Amino acid sequence: xxVTTIDNRPVHVNEEGFLTEPAEWDESLGxxxxxxxxxxxxxxxxxxxxxxxxxxxxxxxxxxxxxxxVAGGIPTKDLFRLFPSKPAKKLAYVAGLPKPHGCx
Amino acid sequence: xxxxxxxxxxxxxxxxxxxxRRRLPVSEWEITVVDRDDExxxxxxxxxxxxxxxxxxxxxxKRHTLIPDGVEMVLAEIDRVxxxxxxxxxxxxxxxxxxxxxxxxxTTPRPDQTPGMLGEQWRxxxxxxxxxxxxxxxxxxxxxxxxxxxxxxxxxxxxxCPVAPLEFAFLADSWLRKRGVRDRVELVYVTxxxxxxxxxxxAQHLGAMLEERKIxxxxxxxxxxxxxxxxxIVSFDEREIPFDLLVTIxxxxxxxxxxxxxxxxxxxxxxxxxxxxxxxxHANVFALGxxxxxxxxxxxxxxxxxxxxxxxxxxxxxDGKPMTGSxxxxxxxxxxxxxxxxxxxxxxYDTQPLPGRYPLPVVGPLGLLKETRAxxxxxxAFRWVYWNVLLPGRPLPLPxxxxxxxxxxxxxxxxxxxxxx
Numbered sequence: 001x002x003v004t005t006i007d008n009r010p011v012h013v014n015e016e017g018f019l020t021e022p023a024e025w026d027e028s029l030g031x032x033x034x035x036x037x038x039x040x041x042x043x044x045x046x047x048x049x050x051x052x053x054x055x056x057x058x059x060x061x062x063x064x065x066x067x068x069x070v071a072g073g074i075p076t077k078d079l080f081r082l083f084p085s086k087p088a089k090k091l092a093y094v095a096g097l098p099k100p101h102g103c104x
Numbered sequence: 105x106x107x108x109x110x111x112x113x114x115x116x117x118x119x120x121x122x123x124x125r126r127r128l129p130v131s132e133w134e135i136t137v138v139d140r141d142d143e144x145x146x147x148x149x150x151x152x153x154x155x156x157x158x159x160x161x162x163x164x165x166k167r168h169t170l171i172p173d174g175v176e177m178v179l180a181e182i183d184r185v186x187x188x189x190x191x192x193x194x195x196x197x198x199x200x201x202x203x204x205x206x207x208x209x210x211t212t213p214r215p216d217q218t219p220g221m222l223g224e225q226w227r228x229x230x231x232x233x234x235x236x237x238x239x240x241x242x243x244x245x246x247x248x249x250x251x252x253x254x255x256x257x258x259x260x261x262x263x264x265c266p267v268a269p270l271e272f273a274f275l276a277d278s279w280l281r282k283r284g285v286r287d288r289v290e291l292v293y294v295t296x297x298x299x300x301x302x303x304x305x306x307a308q309h310l311g312a313m314l315e316e317r318k319i320x321x322x323x324x325x326x327x328x329x330x331x332x333x334x335x336x337i338v339s340f341d342e343r344e345i346p347f348d349l350l351v352t353i354x355x356x357x358x359x360x361x362x363x364x365x366x367x368x369x370x371x372x373x374x375x376x377x378x379x380x381x382x383x384x385x386h387a388n389v390f391a392l393g394x395x396x397x398x399x400x401x402x403x404x405x406x407x408x409x410x411x412x413x414x415x416x417x418x419x420x421x422x423d424g425k426p427m428t429g430s431x432x433x434x435x436x437x438x439x440x441x442x443x444x445x446x447x448x449x450x451x452x453y454d455t456q457p458l459p460g461r462y463p464l465p466v467v468g469p470l471g472l473l474k475e476t477r478a479x480x481x482x483x484x485a486f487r488w489v490y491w492n493v494l495l496p497g498r499p500l501p502l503p504x505x506x507x508x509x510x511x512x513x514x515x516x517x518x519x520x521x522x523x524x525x
Contacts, residue, residue: 101399
């Protein structure tokens, strides 16, 4: 897996730029990742990102959008406003997690 | 007397009781299967009902005729599983104790979960074809449709038989051409995915096939509601797609009793180990077929292959041995492409559908990810196989685990199944 430099530090990413080592992530890196896709993070963004990180830590997989809405209590409409057009991918990207597993 | 209780007498449940009744001595094991009705349906056949290729009688049989002697069949609604007490409660008040439980209650389209879907346009200009009633209603409505905008729409993944909406679009294109009205119809394919399908190489092939047929694709569309007055679907990010005829795949969800029993995720799918299909919460509970949360296609082929692995494992388990089989997520699907042709895809958790040739005893190899007449005939022949070989639990000459034989992996593309949302 390639190594790239974001926020002045080396991080492991896959071919699409998603972090492959969730442990390399911290909130400062999250801010830098968000900037890469043109997002400036506010409290509402952080609520979603922190839910993603906590849920991943306990369940070992990136929550789907539906889970962020149902278990994280953030309406889908808000997620589309905060992370426009592709909220599931953008959220995972900023939170330093793999893309959620959309089943085949 | 030991008790094996199977909830759901569909594809997975019927296969399990047929296979295990032969292997478990009647003097030692009671097997019971619970279902709400006596109607077993060949669901892949729903695709052909709207176009008049299949008639209603070709896709149904009485469930009890497929359940072997020595298996008790209970017709009832399930209230909940009380896993701590190894008991299933039925809505009529009966309680069924078990030593081992198999949950095989599948997944169900839930139009009620999208605001407006069940509005006044439901089954007037808004249809589903994932239910027997929906497919039949569409069969009545389709002949009157000869111009305007036909929208084929997926609400949210996962859905059962994830290729079926594509097949519907291909067949609709072919059917409209045959009637000479294709140029009067705008055909639109609306999906929550970023491309035509979940897996990259197949998505490329299938996307190109949509393009060839001039079927417009609207990707990344998460529906918020159906607007019945304007006859349109509206996404969470305020995109609006008008329709004259909407063929939608509603949200698919596992059974509500799974949620009431505290065994399910957000979509009521039972959380299991993806290799053994055993519940992550209860060691004597398994979930097979569409009812589980394994990251594989919700499809009859997956039910079939996983049942093969489960049955061997289960016999080891009750013998006090470790379970040695591990399911790999193997799926194998014919994809109708219209004009009497079809494709075949074969894949698993780790390997995405690849081009090549699929070796098949007697019949000969079938083209993978390639439109051929043989694949179409294979799909049609499968209906007989389903009723006469698969459900009765007779052996099919197909390996349960996926094989790379005949597959061609492009050098510069990863073969690994990439997850998509």
